[in-house]
Amino acid sequence: MTRRADFLSANRGLRIARPGFVLLAYPNQGKGKRFGITVTKKIGNAVVRNRMKRRFRELLRDALPQEGLADHDHVLIGREGGIERDFGRLRQELTRALAKANAGEGDPPRRHPGKRRRK
Incomplete structure (x- = not known):
């Protein structure tokens, strides 16, 4: 995936958080299994971000x-501890996260304590 719109739509999908990453899964209307990766500057400098990617x-x-x-966009968002984690452990976490996504069991929606809903 390369288009910003695809990443934004994936954010509305299933969210499964793990210590090294967050997995997003969202149906893509028959475009096959696609993936995208996001690592922000909070994680580290360019060398660290590129290694994580x-x-x-x-x-x-x-x-x-x-x-x-099948026919879903998969997005991995890097988390702070992801670069130090053992590759085998990341693989196990990804396997468990994909199994949860296949079962349709996502994490509960995030709540932002500083933001209020307007009525």
């Missing part, structure tokens, strides 16, 4: 053909 890319290329959801 390479690790995520390898994880997704290995796992999605067998374990990914």
